[in-house]
Amino acid sequence: MIELSVNGETRQVDVEPDMPLLWVLRDELGITGPKYGCGVAQCGACTVHVDGMAVRACQARIGDLAGAEVLTIEGLGAGTLHAVQQAWIDHQVPQCGYCQTGQIMQAAALLDMNPAPTDEDINKTMAGNLCRCGTYVRIREAIHAAAAKMAEN
Amino acid sequence: MKDGMTFSRRAFLFGSAAVAGGVAFGPAVFAQDMAPPLPQGAAPPAATINPWVVIGPERITVVTPHADVGQGVASVQAALIAEELDIDLDQPDVSFGPPDPAYANTGLAGEFVPFEAYDLSPEAEAARKQAADWIASQGMQMTGGSSTVPDSYDKLRLAGAVARETVKAAAAKRSGMAVADLTTEAGQVVLPDGTRIPYTELAAEAAAIPPVENVALRDPSEWRILGKPMQRVDVEAKATGAMKFGLDLTLDGMVYAALRVNPYKGAGLNGYDAAEALAMPGVSSVVEVTNGIAVIASNSWYAMRAAEAVKCDWAQGDYPPDQSEHWAVMEASFADEHREKIWRDEGDVDTALAGDGVIEAEYRAPYLAHQPLEPLSALVLVTDEGAEIWVGHQIPNAVQGMVAQITGHPVEKVVFHNLYSGGSFGHRLEFENIRPAAEVANKMRGTPVKLIFSREEDFLQDFPRQLSMARLRGVAREGTIEAAEFLISSTPVMASQMGRLGMPVEGPDAQTPMGVRPMSYGIPNLRVSTYAATGLSPVSSWRSVGASTGGFFSESFIDELIHAAGLDPLQARIDMCKIDYHRKVIEAAGEMCGWQGPLGDGKGRGVAFVESFGVPVCEVVEVTATENGIRLDNVWVAADVGPVLDPVNFQNLVQGGVVWALGHAMNCELTYAGGQVQQTNYQAHEGMRIHQCPAIEVRGLANGPKIRGIGEPPVPPAAPALANAIFAATGQRIREMPFNRFIDFV
Numbered sequence A: 001m002i003e004l005s006v007n008g009e010t011r012q013v014d015v016e017p018d019m020p021l022l023w024v025l026r027d028e029l030g031i032t033g034p035k036y037g038c039g040v041a042q043c044g045a046c047t048v049h050v051d052g053m054a055v056r057a058c059q060a061r062i063g064d065l066a067g068a069e070v071l072t073i074e075g076l077g078a079g080t081l082h083a084v085q086q087a088w089i090d091h092q093v094p095q096c097g098y099c100q101t102g103q104i105m106q107a108a109a110l111l112d113m114n115p116a117p118t119d120e121d122i123n124k125t126m127a128g129n130l131c132r133c134g135t136y137v138r139i140r141e142a143i144h145a146a147a148a149k150m151a152e153n
Numbered sequence B: 001m002k003d004g005m006t007f008s009r010r011a012f013l014f015g016s017a018a019v020a021g022g023v024a025f026g027p028a029v030f031a032q033d034m035a036p037p038l039p040q041g042a043a044p045p046a047a048t049i050n051p052w053v054v055i056g057p058e059r060i061t062v063v064t065p066h067a068d069v070g071q072g073v074a075s076v077q078a079a080l081i082a083e084e085l086d087i088d089l090d091q092p093d094v095s096f097g098p099p100d101p102a103y104a105n106t107g108l109a110g111e112f113v114p115f116e117a118y119d120l121s122p123e124a125e126a127a128r129k130q131a132a133d134w135i136a137s138q139g140m141q142m143t144g145g146s147s148t149v150p151d152s153y154d155k156l157r158l159a160g161a162v163a164r165e166t167v168k169a170a171a172a173k174r175s176g177m178a179v180a181d182l183t184t185e186a187g188q189v190v191l192p193d194g195t196r197i198p199y200t201e202l203a204a205e206a207a208a209i210p211p212v213e214n215v216a217l218r219d220p221s222e223w224r225i226l227g228k229p230m231q232r233v234d235v236e237a238k239a240t241g242a243m244k245f246g247l248d249l250t251l252d253g254m255v256y257a258a259l260r261v262n263p264y265k266g267a268g269l270n271g272y273d274a275a276e277a278l279a280m281p282g283v284s285s286v287v288e289v290t291n292g293i294a295v296i297a298s299n300s301w302y303a304m305r306a307a308e309a310v311k312c313d314w315a316q317g318d319y320p321p322d323q324s325e326h327w328a329v330m331e332a333s334f335a336d337e338h339r340e341k342i343w344r345d346e347g348d349v350d351t352a353l354a355g356d357g358v359i360e361a362e363y364r365a366p367y368l369a370h371q372p373l374e375p376l377s378a379l380v381l382v383t384d385e386g387a388e389i390w391v392g393h394q395i396p397n398a399v400q401g402m403v404a405q406i407t408g409h410p411v412e413k414v415v416f417h418n419l420y421s422g423g424s425f426g427h428r429l430e431f432e433n434i435r436p437a438a439e440v441a442n443k444m445r446g447t448p449v450k451l452i453f454s455r456e457e458d459f460l461q462d463f464p465r466q467l468s469m470a471r472l473r474g475v476a477r478e479g480t481i482e483a484a485e486f487l488i489s490s491t492p493v494m495a496s497q498m499g500r501l502g503m504p505v506e507g508p509d510a511q512t513p514m515g516v517r518p519m520s521y522g523i524p525n526l527r528v529s530t531y532a533a534t535g536l537s538p539v540s541s542w543r544s545v546g547a548s549t550g551g552f553f554s555e556s557f558i559d560e561l562i563h564a565a566g567l568d569p570l571q572a573r574i575d576m577c578k579i580d581y582h583r584k585v586i587e588a589a590g591e592m593c594g595w596q597g598p599l600g601d602g603k604g605r606g607v608a609f610v611e612s613f614g615v616p617v618c619e620v621v622e623v624t625a626t627e628n629g630i631r632l633d634n635v636w637v638a639a640d641v642g643p644v645l646d647p648v649n650f651q652n653l654v655q656g657g658v659v660w661a662l663g664h665a666m667n668c669e670l671t672y673a674g675g676q677v678q679q680t681n682y683q684a685h686e687g688m689r690i691h692q693c694p695a696i697e698v699r700g701l702a703n704g705p706k707i708r709g710i711g712e713p714p715v716p717p718a719a720p721a722l723a724n725a726i727f728a729a730t731g732q733r734i735r736e737m738p739f740n741r742f743i744d745f746v
């Protein structure tokens, strides 16, 4: 039995220690915001925060996460919309939307570290998040908008 | 276009019907022998109503039968209805509806006839009408071919208008006022004294009166929603994680199934050893499916991990095992016996090409994968009474039919639930997920089964884009292109894809000439011929289909000829273009970028113009040759779809189409070895990532004769515009995709 915190709640799971966090969240805990896209750290669709850092949930072994604090898109806004989510809606970033929960989690982590990223910073940090629909132009715009909004508050 | 015209609801066989306390409006399906026109005085036949609009006592529901694979068509269909129904876009529930022949997509008709989209001659229009009637008679409910808007534009607005007028008639009856004195707003009928009656309150009364016969559609100048920035109905759920994709669904008692199917596509399974897999945690059983096995487990990851551990002995397939042999077949296909058709033969090409100075070139385009980010899946429950399937798919009735055939239930006992899909690009027109999911669930009756594809399995089973090649010759003299001959060979897409659907097509492949044949340049001696390279990999529609390769060939080679003639690439295209609304698109792209001829300083601009799916699109790509390779700086796109219904989504789709096309042209190919593709995850086929993405500016024009869809047309011009830009910047002419085999990108 492994115990960890997910979106502020303590959860216990009884699975193989090798199981990636992604599949614990999705199939054991029913938290489906983190998506499966590649399983090999190539797409970023599974991105969540573990102890405040953006992490590919498909690569994090649950056996290494006892006591960890995991934040998924479901907990990001803590009941309201996070500035990044609001910017995503205002700029209508999503097409199919499948990559976007991972994009948003990565973007939120970027803004935590770097409140006023340049295009260059965005390109560097977001390069691991694939969008097959090609929404990158809007992702850049939305990150700048969210950064501006967060700077106001 | 017919704005402001009055339609009879009979033109579309509209009807209304009472449904649980409310009223439904939509296309009526009449029993065959009762089909209108009715004999004078006959009572209207009983009809099944397949709704587009349902006004219930509590809620208004709009049904949007075209599948939403990310292109936003749920929103645009809802907006078409909402515009005329006088409701706000956030008011109704939006439902995909059941599979039904009444939702046949007659907007596909243009793709079924051998006439250019700009040919509006009576013969061409008659052929389109005939094709539309055939589609309707077949009940072909298929999303594809960038046809949702053309199919829905009149039908859905009319559905909204008929519903609105009928509800008004019910309000008139109740209040004793004249219909002409009533107005409607935000889902309410407004009486002259300002009293407001919600549609939902009038639903039962509206069901009791006949639907209003003749309604006029509003002129676009009166639109409240269409043509203005609107918020897509799905965008919030997609930003919060609330959206449930197929892979996210669960049912009580559900098991997970992971697949291994012979990667030598179409070949069988000789035998397998699942002992190791069966001993792994979470695994309950291994089930045989067509050409493979599925591992059943209590978690997706347990299932996928164990599926990899099954030792499979695969049979040999019937196409050549290795890529070099595919190319050899392709090269040999340029022979009379493989020629499908000479589509255009103007002037005297043979004489023009007999002299000196003939420019010759060979172009190639590889197989490519679709690989939308949500891998294939399907959730199926089969019982002795019937079956239910939840899956995002573009051909609902074919899914229903396939499940019925596998389970042995009558079709009407198969319930199909369409879903928002995490991308498609043509992938969800196929059935690699449907068949094994239904087979497994049928063997496990009573247990819901969610079949999931690992990314690797998805790559292996994906029917790729056509392999294609062009042999091109031309003559250019100072200031003019005198002759061009385009010989194009492809693995025929339509034969492969429609064959799998059980609807084999005859005759020359309709997609092979696309991107080339519609060319609207006046070249005095011009020939376009296509060939079929058969016996190769099965292939499928990949966003923009034939034009994705044909457009690269034609617009790159035209660029070669323009340079040989000493002309300016933009101005020459403008001067050669014979169709006004096409030329305006080229001019617009030139104006957007401030075209000024060669840039120097390692910078280059390339232009390309391709019409596909009836949409002329011109793109200019600007690159810089840096020490670390080519950097993409800017793209300007002008496209003419007629009135743009959802401007934000239009821009988003054009940007996405450009990224899609450029990323694959730069970085991707699928190659076969031992009968299976060698690329099985994104590191080997990643498309474009954000750091390679240029700024992309978009303009919509509305000079064309018909309304069109934008899902695919931005794709074909992007690759040639980039190749032409690289030539302008470096002098290097790239004639084969992917370009990164010949030049580095930043």
Ligand code: FES
Pocket: A035, A036, A037, A038, A039, A040, A041, A042, A043, A044, A045, A046, A047, A056, A057, A058, A059
């Ligand atoms: S699923 Fe984790 S990076 Fe793709």
Ligand code: FES
Pocket: A093, A094, A095, A096, A097, A098, A099, A100, A130, A131, A132, A133, A134, A135, B070, B373, B422, B423
């Ligand atoms: S929106 Fe579809 S993959 Fe990003």
